[in-house]
Amino acid sequence: MKNCDYQQIDPQALPTPTPTPPPHQGEPRAGEDKPKTPKRKWEVFPGKNRFYCDGRIIVARQSGVLPLTLGLILVTSGLFFIFDCPFLVKHLTSCIPVIGGVLFVFVVITLLQTSFSDPGILPRATPDEAADIEKQIDQTGNTSYRPPPRTKEVLINQQVVKLKYCFTCKMFRPPRTSHCSLCDNCVERFDHHCPWVGNCVGKRNYRFFYTFIVSLSFLTAFIFGCVTTHLALRAQGGKGLVFALQESPGSAVELVICFFSVWSILGLSGFHTYLVASNLTTNEDIKGSWSGKSGGEDVTNPYSHKNIFINCCSVLCGPMPPSLIDRRGFLPADESAQTGAADIELPTLAVKNEANVFLYPLDTLVTLSGAVGFQLPAIIIIILIIITVSTTFVPLHVYIHVLYELYIYFFMFLYIMCCKIDLAIIVGNLININSLYIPSCVFIYFTVFISLFHSQTVLVSIRSFCVCGCACVCVCVCVC
């Protein structure tokens, strides 16, 4: 932490990093209104993060080994779908690419969400707030050299917890918050900075991270099992393993990658499952804050609910806190002038989010993409790729059914997305004969009926009911 140049904030001489002093303001611009568009807050963010897509995506300054992680996952899964799936579908069952596809989609989506979302960064204290804190601490009026490190003690659930003062962010850190030196931010419920993911893991993205490592361990174990089965089946009849490997060279690569990674990933999943069950963070576990090593007396974790099930639910299924740094908000006009330009990376995908473009499907998709960012089209593209790859190995009727289900999901997403935009417009549009909703609802019901009547087995029709049930739950949850 670079706090060697710390200076005590003297209330008599307020630092003014952003507001403009009066004589300076008149110079660079002609009138009061600035000719340029106002800056967004991400452009003046003080930490060491980079922003893409006009502030929608946030990553740490060094991306770490995220490209390697992504590359390994894509290469291994690609080899699996190309080399092992055809053989296994022919000899075993066609569920294998479907399960593999679902796991792969889960892994990639959660990895991207972990890397690109805000981990729970706390915005730095404003100068007024910092001065107020200084005033409260330093009643004696201590002078120029660096004062001793400041702590404040609070009582949490009958446990004494020390809150430390962060010299960079100029505030007392809330409990379980830690300052990450790589990202130069205070992060709430700081777990660790993960180089594989290229971002800190904190309160907001811990559940993504946990789902990522759990689904990755399932995927790795699944691929490992399938490759072993594949090679075993090929090597049957006295042909030998070497012959099997020569016939399917991709499997050898997969075997090596999976063998070396499955142990560490399974170990990491097990460790994080233990942390989730006892409501601890990696940081606390490593430091031994609650295990009684540091103090002699009885220290227990004050944040634990003393019940494994409740701990798991609160960490993984608890309410999702919002991002506190408001990256896409606009700076007030008088502050935008002073700040130096931060890294402005890729061109923006922002499309104006007008409410009444539901009449034209293509326009709707473009508008929705603008509203949610790049993720929705990317997810659709990934899904289409999976379909394209898996249709080669899957019988036609199963393919059509999967396609219908994906259509249903897609339209439900559209519908729910529109719910988010304006419920009043939806209610109005439902009775408007020109809207998209009546055709889309009709389409949904139609496809459900088709798939029910044309389904080959009872199992498939039960699955359709479940899909519709999920869709209804989605609508209920978002409307109420």
Next chain:
Amino acid sequence: MAETHSLQDMRQQAAIAAKVFIQRDYTNGTICQFQTKFPSELETRIDKQQFEETVRTLNNLYAEAEKLGSQSYIEGCLACLTAYTVFLCMETHYEKVLKKIAKYIQEQNDKIYAPRGLLLTDPIERGLRVAVEFDRQITVQSF
């Protein structure tokens, strides 16, 4: 130059004297609660009961946002099953309560605080760390 200097002085003094910060209360853990202790600077401006009522209502609203109930579990499980893509489409329960809080603060400002020359800022603008009340009558600069 002298005039600028004294304006700056006044502005600094005004900025210091006029902002009262209500800090977070961590006695119940990491959930968002604010201290209900009545700040001494506001003694002449506002009724203590009124202030405590406001802060207590805010605390209850934040507790409702972070409550671990069946709705948040359903939302969490649904999100997990869809690989968290449902967060793109749906407004979470927390965000809905934050909107309620914003409306409540607006209403309190209009009815109670603005007539007395005070303004309560929404804590979300300060990173859920402090709620700021400041005295608009003292700050006279117009830039």
